[in-house]
Amino acid sequence: MSSSAFYERYWSGSAPPDCDPYTVPRVSRFLSLANRGCRVLDAGCGSGRAAALLRAGGVDVTGVDISSQAIERARLACPGMPLHVASFDAPLPFPDGSFSAIYSGDVVEHVYDVRSMASELARVLEPGGLLFMSTPYHGLLKNVVLSVFAFDRHFDPEGPHVRFFSERTLRNLLSGAGLTVERFEHFGRRWPLWANMAAVARRPR
Numbered sequence: 001m002s003s004s005a006f007y008e009r010y011w012s013g014s015a016p017p018d019c020d021p022y023t024v025p026r027v028s029r030f031l032s033l034a035n036r037g038c039r040v041l042d043a044g045c046g047s048g049r050a051a052a053l054l055r056a057g058g059v060d061v062t063g064v065d066i067s068s069q070a071i072e073r074a075r076l077a078c079p080g081m082p083l084h085v086a087s088f089d090a091p092l093p094f095p096d097g098s099f100s101a102i103y104s105g106d107v108v109e110h111v112y113d114v115r116s117m118a119s120e121l122a123r124v125l126e127p128g129g130l131l132f133m134s135t136p137y138h139g140l141l142k143n144v145v146l147s148v149f150a151f152d153r154h155f156d157p158e159g160p161h162v163r164f165f166s167e168r169t170l171r172n173l174l175s176g177a178g179l180t181v182e183r184f185e186h187f188g189r190r191w192p193l194w195a196n197m198a199a200v201a202r203r204p205r
Helices: 003-014 023-033 049-056 068-077 114-124 140-149 167-176
Strands: 039-043 060-065 083-085 099-105 125-136 180-187 196-202
Touching (some): 003 068, 023 099, 023 180, 023 196, 039 049, 039 114, 049 060, 049 068, 049 099, 060 068, 099 114, 114 167, 125 167, 167 180
Parallel strands (some): 099 125
Antiparallel strands (some): 180 196
């Protein structure tokens, strides 16, 4: 089954409601870093929950997702917003440097070709532009705890997560695409068991 077919099935009715407790603090943090009114790509917008929050925060949002089912949900949540069906393992339907900032909330762990995703996000980001990319946190000590107490559930081979990142591996991915990672921010619980992390990166001028 292709990635697009998997996520069409995922969003056709079996997808859980978007109740991620870290969406609101992640979006709030992104908005504190982005310029008001700037052009923002919500990369992997899903049902549009984050996109709606971003627009309410005063930025000009475009959304993209691999699933047409997800995009239909996003159209209901974000009337009039430009929304596109596209995969990150192919060129995105935007010219170079189209966006001043990119928000990608817990998407990269679902993507098979993460190099292609990172390269495409770097391409459509303008020089000096901001990338805020979050994903579940996988530090060494947390991985030990997961291996002992929750391996089968957390690394379920039938689950939607296909990648698991530490700060080092996410930094390497983004640096390989020509982006400069300025820092990492964390959400939920405490070190060394952070629930979520976000890379704050920029495309060099």
